[in-house]
Amino acid sequence: xxxxxxxxxxxxxxxxxxxxxxxxxxxxxxxxxxxxxxxxxxxxxxxxxxxxxxxxxxxxxxxxxxxxxxxxxxxxxxxxxxxxxxxxxxxxxxxxxxxxxxxxxxxxxxxxxxxxxxxxxxxxxxxxxxxxxxxxxx
Numbered sequence: 776x777x778x779x780x781x782x783x784x785x786x787x788x789x790x791x792x793x794x795x796x797x798x799x800x801x802x803x804x805x806x807x808x809x810x811x812x813x814x815x816x817x818x819x820x821x822x823x824x825x826x827x828x829x830x831x832x833x834x835x836x837x838x839x840x841x842x843x844x845x846x847x848x849x850x851x852x853x854x855x856x857x858x859x860x861x862x863x864x865x866x867x868x869x870x871x872x873x874x875x876x877x878x879x880x881x882x883x884x885x886x887x888x889x890x891x892x893x894x895x896x897x898x899x900x901x902x903x904x905x906x907x908x909x910x911x912x913x
Contacts, residue, residue: 809834809835809838809839810835812831812845813831813832813835813843813844813845815831816828816829816830816831816834816835816845816848816849816852817832817844817848819831820832820848820851825852825855825856826856828848828852829852829856829858832845832846832849832852833849836849836865846865846878846879846882847878847882850862850865850882850886859886859890860890862886863883863886863887866879866882866883866886867883870883875906880899880902881903883896884896884899884903887899
């Protein structure tokens, strides 16, 4: 058992790993709440605690308007929790803010392929390829 996977009883009887405790400490210190929520979300995702991971990653992702690891992890948590429609909605909002954001476009195509929406994913990929070709010609 690794250092970060040791479990300790929490106040409400729930066991927390050292990694969860460390992330909570970052959040409680203030000034780096988004980073703390992102770290805690990543830990919870790795532990398979998807509902809790989603809550933490939402907070971390909301602090960033552009591409972020928190948003990628939030998409992963949504898909893992069989909430692909929430992931698609999140990514479509990001694309509406910035239609050329490659990270959101690629993630959206991935989620749509995984959700058996291959036609929609193909449209995104073709649009991205066209945008890339147009930008090279300028």
